[in-house]
Amino acid sequence: MAGFLDNFRWPECECIDWSERRNAVASIVAGVLFFTGWWIMIDAAVVYPKPEQLNHAFHTCGVFSTLAFFMINAVSNAQVRGDSYSDGCLGRTGARIWLFIGFMLMFGSLIASMWILFGAYVTQNTNVYPGLAVFFQNALIFFRLWFLSRSLHSAGSAWLKLLLTCDGSGTKDICWHHSPWN
Known part of the structure; x- marks a missing residue:
């Protein structure tokens, strides 16, 4: 069941060449998701200023989610793989621990926001x-991170070149059967 979408191909839009603009579009969409999450929370804080309506401690989830967002974005794939980061107190292991703590904060904030909503x-x-x-503040920050990591990191510049020119002919056909995970 793990590779049931390996041979799936999206219909190609020939009017726009997304290979050059993919990172820019992903960054813009991710920024809009992050902004929208904070905008919704600021709106709720303005509309419900009393602590009986919106407890001020509930802002902690958004702060920790934002902190986790910065922690996760501070670590690149090369640092996790150990390609570019060998100095420092822990090297690759330290980058992985930092990333793990960031994901723990992100998931913890999302779970706490659900608990606040229902409880x-x-x-x-x-x-x-x-x-x-x-x-929604925490969910949008979480999906912003997910969207950006799926758009940029899983198909980074080297992998994007591999996927777009998998047969070496320079054509823009996406070939999933030559993905790095196979």
């Missing part, structure tokens, strides 16, 4: 919008 708002039969704002 403080849905089960209490109060206005649910502040809880939804906390959840």
Whole structure:
């Protein structure tokens, strides 16, 4: 079941060459997701300023999610593989530990936001919008990280060249059967 989409091909749009603009578009979409998450939370904080409506401690999830976002973005794939980072106190192991802590913070923030949504708002039969704002802030920051990592890191510049010119002819056909995971 692991490789059931290996031979799947998306229909190609011949009007736009995405190979040169892929990273820019992915960065813009990821930035919009991050901005939208914080915008929703700021809106909820302005609309519900009283601690009885939106407890100020609930902002902690978004702060930790943002901190985790910066921690994860600080580590490149080359550092995790050990290609470019050998100095420092722990080298490749330190980069992996840093990345692991960042992912733990990110998932913990997302789970805590769900707990806040259901524990403080849905089960209490109060206005649910502040809880939804906390959840969507963390979910959008999480999906921003997921979207950016799927767009940039899993098909980085070397892998993107491999995927786009897999047969060496210079054609722009995507060949999944030559992926680095096989």
